[in-house]
Each structure stands twice: as structure tokens, then as C-alpha cells.
Amino acid sequence: MSFDHSLNGPRLQSGRGHGTAIRGALRAFGIAVALLAAAGPLLAQGAGRIAGRVVSAATGNPVVSAQVVVAGTALRAVTDVAGRFTLANVPAGTQSVTATSLGFAAKTVTGVAVAAGQTAELDISLAAEALALEGLTVTAAAERGSVSRALDEQRTATGVVSSVTAEQISRSPDSDAAAAVQRVSGVTVQEGRYVFVRGLGERYTTTSLNGARIPSPEPERKVVPLDLFPAGLLQTITTSKTFTPDQPGDFSGAQVNIRTREYPVKPTATLSLSGGFNTAATGQDVFAAPTAGLEMFALGERDRRIPTMLLGGGVPSSPQQVNEVVASFRNAWSPAERQGRPNGSAALSLGGSTPVLGQRLGYIASATYSYSQEVRAGEVRAYADPTGGTREVDRFEGTTGREGVLWGGVVNLSTLLGSGSRISLNNTYNRTADNEARREFGLEENLGLPLRIDRLAYVERSIRSNQLVGEHELGSRSRFDWSVTSAGVTRDEPDRSEVVYAGGSDPATGSPLPYALLVDPQAAVRTFGDLSENSVEASANYRFQFGDVSREHAVRVGALFRGVDRESQNRSYSILTQSMDRSDRELAPEEIFGDRFTSGSTSPFALLPLNRGGSYMADDRLLAGYAMLEYAPTDRLRLIGGARVERSELRVDAEPTIGAAVVAEPGYTDVLPSLAANFSLTDNQNLRLSGSQTLSRPEYRELAPIGYRDVIGGETVIGNADLRRTLIQNLDLRWEWYPTMGEVLSLALFAKRFQDPIERVYLGTSGTRVVTFVNADQARNYGVELEARKELGDFTGVLRGWGVSANATLMRSEIDVDAGDPLQTGASRRMVGQAPYVANLGLSYATEGQGFSGTLLFNTIGDRIVGASENPLPEVVEESRSSLDLSLRFGLGRGLTGKMDARNLLDEPFRVTQGTVTRQEYTAGRVLTFGVSMQM
Numbered sequence: 001m002s003f004d005h006s007l008n009g010p011r012l013q014s015g016r017g018h019g020t021a022i023r024g025a026l027r028a029f030g031i032a033v034a035l036l037a038a039a040g041p042l043l044a045q046g047a048g049r050i051a052g053r054v055v056s057a058a059t060g061n062p063v064v065s066a067q068v069v070v071a072g073t074a075l076r077a078v079t080d081v082a083g084r085f086t087l088a089n090v091p092a093g094t095q096s097v098t099a100t101s102l103g104f105a106a107k108t109v110t111g112v113a114v115a116a117g118q119t120a121e122l123d124i125s126l127a128a129e130a131l132a133l134e135g136l137t138v139t140a141a142a143e144r145g146s147v148s149r150a151l152d153e154q155r156t157a158t159g160v161v162s163s164v165t166a167e168q169i170s171r172s173p174d175s176d177a178a179a180a181v182q183r184v185s186g187v188t189v190q191e192g193r194y195v196f197v198r199g200l201g202e203r204y205t206t207t208s209l210n211g212a213r214i215p216s217p218e219p220e221r222k223v224v225p226l227d228l229f230p231a232g233l234l235q236t237i238t239t240s241k242t243f244t245p246d247q248p249g250d251f252s253g254a255q256v257n258i259r260t261r262e263y264p265v266k267p268t269a270t271l272s273l274s275g276g277f278n279t280a281a282t283g284q285d286v287f288a289a290p291t292a293g294l295e296m297f298a299l300g301e302r303d304r305r306i307p308t309m310l311l312g313g314g315v316p317s318s319p320q321q322v323n324e325v326v327a328s329f330r331n332a333w334s335p336a337e338r339q340g341r342p343n344g345s346a347a348l349s350l351g352g353s354t355p356v357l358g359q360r361l362g363y364i365a366s367a368t369y370s371y372s373q374e375v376r377a378g379e380v381r382a383y384a385d386p387t388g389g390t391r392e393v394d395r396f397e398g399t400t401g402r403e404g405v406l407w408g409g410v411v412n413l414s415t416l417l418g419s420g421s422r423i424s425l426n427n428t429y430n431r432t433a434d435n436e437a438r439r440e441f442g443l444e445e446n447l448g449l450p451l452r453i454d455r456l457a458y459v460e461r462s463i464r465s466n467q468l469v470g471e472h473e474l475g476s477r478s479r480f481d482w483s484v485t486s487a488g489v490t491r492d493e494p495d496r497s498e499v500v501y502a503g504g505s506d507p508a509t510g511s512p513l514p515y516a517l518l519v520d521p522q523a524a525v526r527t528f529g530d531l532s533e534n535s536v537e538a539s540a541n542y543r544f545q546f547g548d549v550s551r552e553h554a555v556r557v558g559a560l561f562r563g564v565d566r567e568s569q570n571r572s573y574s575i576l577t578q579s580m581d582r583s584d585r586e587l588a589p590e591e592i593f594g595d596r597f598t599s600g601s602t603s604p605f606a607l608l609p610l611n612r613g614g615s616y617m618a619d620d621r622l623l624a625g626y627a628m629l630e631y632a633p634t635d636r637l638r639l640i641g642g643a644r645v646e647r648s649e650l651r652v653d654a655e656p657t658i659g660a661a662v663v664a665e666p667g668y669t670d671v672l673p674s675l676a677a678n679f680s681l682t683d684n685q686n687l688r689l690s691g692s693q694t695l696s697r698p699e700y701r702e703l704a705p706i707g708y709r710d711v712i713g714g715e716t717v718i719g720n721a722d723l724r725r726t727l728i729q730n731l732d733l734r735w736e737w738y739p740t741m742g743e744v745l746s747l748a749l750f751a752k753r754f755q756d757p758i759e760r761v762y763l764g765t766s767g768t769r770v771v772t773f774v775n776a777d778q779a780r781n782y783g784v785e786l787e788a789r790k791e792l793g794d795f796t797g798v799l800r801g802w803g804v805s806a807n808a809t810l811m812r813s814e815i816d817v818d819a820g821d822p823l824q825t826g827a828s829r830r831m832v833g834q835a836p837y838v839a840n841l842g843l844s845y846a847t848e849g850q851g852f853s854g855t856l857l858f859n860t861i862g863d864r865i866v867g868a869s870e871n872p873l874p875e876v877v878e879e880s881r882s883s884l885d886l887s888l889r890f891g892l893g894r895g896l897t898g899k900m901d902a903r904n905l906l907d908e909p910f911r912v913t914q915g916t917v918t919r920q921e922y923t924a925g926r927v928l929t930f931g932v933s934m935q936m
Helices: 018-039 140-147 147-156 165-172 177-181 319-328
Strands: 048-054 067-070 074-076 084-090 093-100 107-116 117-125 138-141 163-164 188-189 194-197 205-209 234-240 252-261 268-278 286-289 336-340 343-356 359-384 392-417 419-444 449-474 477-503 522-545 553-576 606-611 614-631 637-656 662-663 667-682 685-696 715-717 725-736 743-755 758-763 770-776 778-793 802-815 836-846 851-860 864-869 877-878 881-893 896-903 910-916 917-923 926-936
Touching: 048 093, 048 107, 048 802, 067 685, 074 084, 093 117, 107 117, 165 392, 286 392, 286 419, 319 606, 343 926, 392 917, 477 553
Parallel strands: 048 117, 107 138, 205 252, 715 770, 758 864
Antiparallel strands: 048 084, 067 074, 067 093, 093 107, 163 234, 188 194, 234 252, 268 343, 268 926, 286 336, 343 359, 359 392, 359 917, 392 419, 419 449, 449 477, 477 522, 522 553, 553 606, 553 614, 614 637, 637 662, 637 667, 667 685, 685 725, 725 743, 743 778, 758 770, 778 802, 802 836, 836 851, 851 881, 864 877, 877 910, 881 896, 896 926, 910 917
């Protein structure tokens, strides 16, 4: 393997190529199949069971204390607070099951197949007795469709929601929550992890785990990176696009709620293994960061900690102490060169229920691990001339190699206390690490020199959530639920190294000179960053129902407290080498900063802190209460109204590395009203209209005036302590039609008005480029959404088993700025983060039973502004991009299922432009995965 170093960047010469990688992946796949097939399925004996839930067909809520009976037997069960039931010792064969409850029409489900030693799953929906005076009889196949979880929550929700279920995720190539949620109408995902909804930036989207807010591990972003959540741990992802008073009020685009897996109705054990490759990385010559140990477990931080002598905040001045500090840095500066590795993952899940101390305890325990090799090939970055933005400056070309590790686990427990109370304990822990190496070549305009820049960066992130939940039915009319959640996140970026070498020519002969370490404060930099945040959230909700079942009314009241403490530190140190001869500076950085120059009592180095870091602490407290009324004046009209009051108090203490400390203490009391009307046009058509006021608060880092940037050519991001929170008025109208099971057609219109929206602004100064945050005057956002799912077999038998799904969102926004404001560009523009369109198209095919299924998924996103710019520079725009993914699932017999996934088949380049200048560009390669799973 060899590298051709030139000013146009390194040209990687391939070693083995794709053939070896493909053969290796197929060999691993074959071994996994053989191992799992040899294990064989578990054999069970004796009578079977029937388990499931009973829900209201009108609201989707569980029906408590319903009687469930197996026809012709004495077997019966009563549903619990969650509507669940279990019938044990059911004779094997085809059975009929009847469900009855006061106020509902009885329903009999025929054709329920029960196998010896197995559990048949059966969910039953009951219609109000006033709407169905006679008992109903349906087949088991029809009943499974009538309570399809994919659309049930969407159809019966109070507001406008969209859901992605575990079943849908299992049929897609999506490996984490970020990939899965982008299938929802109006949703886009930036950088593979940050969610944008309806064209709004990530600041207008919030994320919850099992209903409780998740802290963000990112220092500059409010939103949680959803690639932290492996797909195998997910039950549903629900995106709420309209506000009701029982929801937190700090969103406008959407609130994304990730719900971890529930315990199954029957004992199950699932083992999954997969392997694959990236066409641009696996088997190819790529850059890789040197390892320190335990990176494969996302635990490499401990060997990269800041030297003890720098913990006090100051820097030593004596030559011997400077040598000791330089020698104590991990001597790793240069990217390594090696063959790209294959990707792989493994997952194990156990679930069911078992008696413990006289109580029936439901449980689910899941663990997952994945490794990926990534690359940014043909990488380009440049900047626009600050005087007008029409000329490209500081263009660098190179490549980045990255190894990613993601592992996590879920342990959820649940038990009943009597028939009217359920206590649940939900525990989640996920951890990820990215180990990145980059080399780039280019001409730096201010210095007038050709440069080679090497960067090594290692980032670990973790997220933890422990939640205790109580649900209590207080008679037939009242329900009380509560939860207490402790959550924490960390983000460590230890010992980031950046080293800059400069070329040139001999003044006497004009011949080129070897690259040598640049004499500049930014030539050799080590950065240490860490962030930790812990939160406690407690909530309680009470619901009282009145009226009859067909026209049921409800009053809801509740309260929430959330306390958040965050601490973030970022320290950067420069190692200067003014006293070194050029011949010494031509050595590799590992030699320059190794024993050769650090072992004596004199030192060729100087050490100083850089003014681009510091620390900040945030203390955030939120107290909220709400009241809302659901009232049905007719059988078909339901009104939902109320208000939420939120009191927020925040203190951010920022201490830059150099300069005075700054304190920001914003506090607000906000009343957030909401009014909605849901009208049932027919039994399967809804019309929804809602209006509300919500808000968006600045992220902690945005209030802290601390700079952070890359070395030469990078941007400095600085907060603004004077930012104000944004108030948003929202209006939504949506028509929905559910013609048959699993099908939907909907059309939605939305409009939003923003007061004091926060915008990310690029200031095109010469030399140091600055990004900051400012409040604009006001903005507007409006658009239309279309969603459709249809089984094509309804048109002709030839297409039986085929289905199509599509959603599209067209959006437009306008922002108003004051004359003289840094945002002023001389013309109206879109809001930062807003794309004009988003579209998803899916084509699926499935055979009966567990034979074969395939899904082809297409996604396209319009160009969007990622940073406003100071006049006269044009905006920074991420250009439109499309992706195509394919997923196949096929039975292998004896409880085994195989899969083949292909992601990013189009491999379109990621490109960011500013006017005619390409600010960033790269391709990431196509990813193929082969896997096998066994369910026992």
C-alpha cells in the first residue's frame, strides 16, 4: 500500500479491493447460519396459551376489567390496567375467543390457532355499545389488522402524530433510531443523527425516552443524536407534531418519543448476528487513528486523559516542566495507514413473564453491539472570500477514516398490584465511540504556504435512563399515573491532536522543500473536552372520565418538575517550536515530540493555552402544570382545550480560558394555550384542526461566550449571553382516511409564526471565521404534508403481497430581520435548517407467514440553509441529496431468518456550498450487510 502525497491530497492505492471483503463477509454469514442452525429451536410440550390486549376501537385506550373467554371451555381472564390478558392451558387447535366489557359491544374472534407449548398473540378492539348494538364476530386475521399498532396510535391520538413500530424497523435496513425516524412524513436527519421536522432546525425538536426528556450529550446542540439508540432496543418511535397541554411546551417541529421494548406476551429469546462491508472502506486502504486500548468497547477515554500537571488550569514555564508536560501527552499525531475492516453486529434479547414472590413479573432484557468502518472519500473543504463570497479561499483536499462502535442494553420490568395498578421499571444504557483520522492538503491564503494538516479525534458518548412508572385505575372512571426519571449523558473528546506541516521552496534555487512543522501557535495543538449532564424529572397526571362510552368526556390535570445540571470543559494547548532548526522540524511529529527532545533539562518547546476554550456550568429548573378538557358534544365531534404554564429558571456561568467570566440568568413564565377539534367524518375518516402556542429556549452552549474551533482554517463558535427564548404560534389542519387495515391516506396543512427566532450566523471576517447566534425579529413557516399507504393486491391478484407507502412535505419559510442586523442579506430568505421539500417512497413485498419480505426505500431532501451569513456573503447551504436503501428478509427454516440490507445505494455526495464556493464535499460509500437471527 502506498500514498502519493501531493497538494491535491493523498491518493490511496487500493490493496485487496472488494472481492476479498465480499468473500470474507459471505464466509462469516455462512458460519453464523451454521452455528445457529446447529443450536436448533426450543421444543415445547403441553397446552398452549392465548395472550394479548383489549383496546377501545374509538380511542385506542386499554379496556380495563374486560372479560375474555375461550368458547366451549371454562377458561377466562380479566384484562389489567394496560388492557392485557393471558389465557393459560388452552387446548391446542383452532379456538374462538369472546371479549365483553360494560359499555362495549361483545366481540367474538374466530380462527385463533393455538399450538401446543406456544403462545398465540391476539389483540381485540371493542366498539362502543351505542355504535354496535349487536355482538360482532370476526376472524383472527381480520382482527389483527383492526388493531395494527403501526396506525392505531396515529388514528386515535388527540393530536397529529406519526409512528414507526418495531415491526416496520425490522423490515428496513435501519440500524438506529435516527435512520428509522426519517421514514416519517416531514422528517429529515442531518449528519446521520440530528432530526429536523417540517423543515425546522433541530432546536425546534425535542426528544424523550419512555415519555421523559433526554439530556443532549452534544455541547452545541439541544437535540439528542438519535444514532445513540440501536434499532434492536426500540418498540416505537412516535413523532407528535401538534401541541396539547399534557406535553412539554418547548417544541414546534415535533416531539419525538422513543419507547423501548415491552415485554412480550410469550417467552421469547432472539439472537442476531450480522456482518458486512462499506464499498469505499472495507478492504481498501484507509486512514485510521492509532489506538490506546479498549476503543472497541467505547472505553478508550481513560488512556487519553489530560496530563496531571495541567489539571490546575495553568501551564508550567520552566524548561524541565515543559518537557515533562510535552512528554506526558500521548505521542500520537499522525494517521495510520491500513486495510479497512468489515462491519459487524450482534444482538441478544430475552423476554416473557415469570412468577416472583407471588407476583407475575414481566421482563425484557436486550443487548446489542455494532462496529462500523466509515470513510469520507474525496473530501473537500474551503471558504468564501469574506469581501464578497465569489472567490474560493483556503481550499483543502483529503480523506477521513472513522471507526464507530455502538453498544447498549435495555432491562425493563413490569408487574401488577391487584388488577388496577401496574408498576414498571425501565432501564436503558447506550454508549458510542468514534475514532477518527483525517489528513488534508491545501493552500492557506493568509500564510501563503502549502500545508498538510493531520487531525486525530476520539469522541465517546453515553446516555443513561432509569425510570419508575406507576399506572393506577381508580375505579372505572379515574386514572392516575406518575413517573420519576433519573437520566445522565456524557461526552468526552480527550486528547484531540492537530499538527500542521508547511511546504515551500528554497529561496536560492526555487526547488521544493520537504514539509516541516509550521512555526505558528496553531501548528501543534492538543485539546481536551468533556461534558456531563444529569437530570431528574418527576411527573404526575390525573384523568377523570364522564359521560357514556360513545360520548366520553375527560378532564386531565398534571404537573412536572425537571432539574438539570450540566458541566462542560474545553482546554486547548499549543506547543511552540521556534528554537528548532528546519531540519529538526522536518521530522515526523512522533519524533519531534518524543524522547529525543524532551529528555533533557533544556527545552526547544514553549507551552501556552489557546483562547478558544473554557468551561461553563448550567443550572436549569423547570416547573410546569396543566389542565385540559376533552369534550364530545356529538358522537362525531371531540374538542380538546386547555393550557400549560411553564416557569423556567436558568443560570449559565461561563469562564473562557482567557478573559472575564460571564453569567447569563434568563427566566420566563409562559402560558401556553392549546385548542383542537377532532371530527369523525365517517367511521374511518378524521378531520383535525388545532391551534397552539409553544416556545424554544436557547441551548446552554449558545448562551456561553466561549470560543471553540479547529486549527488553521477552522471556524470559531461563540455563544451570546443576550439570547431570548422564541415564542411560536402553530396552526394545523389534517384530514385522515383509513380505508382498510394497514392503509392510510392523509393530507395536512400547517402554518407557524416565530417571535425572536434564534439563528446561527456566519461572520465572514478575515483570518478567524466566527459563528455565533442571534435573535431575528420574526419568521413564518408553512407547508403541506401528504401520506399514503396502500396494499396493491386490492387492484389485481397479480400484485397480492405488494404494498406501497409514500409521504411528501412541501415547506416554505420567510424570516424578517432589522436593517443593520448581522443577519441582513438584502433580501428575504428561508430560516436556517428549512428544506423546501422532503419525500419518502417505499415499495414492499411479503409472502404469507414468515417466508419472504423485501422493502425498497427512497428518500430525497431539498437544499437547506445550515448557516445564515453576514452581508455581503451568501448563505451556507447543504445541497439536495437522495438516498436509496434495500432490505430483504427470508426464512431459513428451524426458527432462522436471514437478512440482506443495502444502504446508500446511490452514494450521492454530501455537499455544502456558499454561493459558487464548495464549502464541504465528500462521499461515504455503499454499505451491504448480511445477517441471520434465531427466535426461540
